[in-house]
Amino acid sequence: MSQNNFPKLHNATWPGIVGKGPDSEPIISFDEMLQNTANAEVDGVKFDGVDIGLFDPHIDLEMDDDGVKKLADKVSALDLNIGSVVAPIWGGPILGSKEDRATYLDLLEKSCKLAKKLRDIGVRPYGIVRIDTASSPEMWAKDPKGSQKIIVETLKEAAKIAENYGEKLAAEGEICWGGMHSWKIMLETLESVNSPYLGFQADMAHTLLYTLGYNYPEHRLLAEGYDWKDKSVWKAALKEMTDALRPWTIDFHVAQNDATVFGSGSHDKTGRHCLANDPNGKLDIAEDAGYWLRNENGELTKAFQHICWDGCMFPNEVMSKQDTWNNILAALISVRDKHGWKA
Numbered sequence: 001m002s003q004n005n006f007p008k009l010h011n012a013t014w015p016g017i018v019g020k021g022p023d024s025e026p027i028i029s030f031d032e033m034l035q036n037t038a039n040a041e042v043d044g045v046k047f048d049g050v051d052i053g054l055f056d057p058h059i060d061l062e063m064d065d066d067g068v069k070k071l072a073d074k075v076s077a078l079d080l081n082i083g084s085v086v087a088p089i090w091g092g093p094i095l096g097s098k099e100d101r102a103t104y105l106d107l108l109e110k111s112c113k114l115a116k117k118l119r120d121i122g123v124r125p126y127g128i129v130r131i132d133t134a135s136s137p138e139m140w141a142k143d144p145k146g147s148q149k150i151i152v153e154t155l156k157e158a159a160k161i162a163e164n165y166g167e168k169l170a171a172e173g174e175i176c177w178g179g180m181h182s183w184k185i186m187l188e189t190l191e192s193v194n195s196p197y198l199g200f201q202a203d204m205a206h207t208l209l210y211t212l213g214y215n216y217p218e219h220r221l222l223a224e225g226y227d228w229k230d231k232s233v234w235k236a237a238l239k240e241m242t243d244a245l246r247p248w249t250i251d252f253h254v255a256q257n258d259a260t261v262f263g264s265g266s267h268d269k270t271g272r273h274c275l276a277n278d279p280n281g282k283l284d285i286a287e288d289a290g291y292w293l294r295n296e297n298g299e300l301t302k303a304f305q306h307i308c309w310d311g312c313m314f315p316n317e318v319m320s321k322q323d324t325w326n327n328i329l330a331a332l333i334s335v336r337d338k339h340g341w342k343a
Contacts, residue, residue: 004340008306014053019313030058040325049081055088072123083127087111095135112165126305140178159195170201182216199250205257253310256281276331
């Protein structure tokens, strides 16, 4: 049995909200997501913490200090930490109006402020503030050069805000966000902002879609109709993408994908999150995670202290089964066994 105790293993609570609601299934409460996480166990190993979304109805972004302490106490009472947090910036699309961008930065600042409070209390020893552009690829495509200029200028401001609070921002590589919808455009955005306070959040399910060129076919790395039985071609594509984005990667989501897109509720289609043991999954989770966790020489980057399972838009019936969370925890353990370290 592996003796590695890093990276720490986290579960995400926002899958109780994302893709749920009026247009889909009922939202799963924060307490239930916490309890599912705390109850999971595989051969005596349990989750170390949760990553959380700073949005209703799970979390009140405007809560006072007493509310922050109650949140910290609730999580720590289950012997869990809080890691990365999601800033609810979608009320202010970057590619909207000047007022929209002001809203974006205001929501981001409130998120960084809350994240810092959780860190100061001691319940959040590591983690980033997750962002996107809150704008669609269609909005971006109306004026690619102009869109990139606005996105870069806004994210530079966002990075300065994060710096003021001692936080770092991570842009999650999802194909549904303009300026982030291909691996090359994502890289261009990161390089243009060029701030130590903005990095990349790699999600194994979403980044697989980068290699297939969804929403930007010109940048696809796998040919149309690619035969997934030929693993050598997939590994070469994965290597090219991760070599480019790994130096920017400061947060990591373990996930599975069947090479299709999916959306539910109000969430746009993005890389489908499959269960860890889905027979149609195209990823060898433990092996393929290594492309993100190890550099070109095969050495561990240790660029982040925790990894998180992100599984959005699963049916509520699936999410109510304890086996679901035990299998997910087992997948995370397999990644740590293969690419972790002892500290």
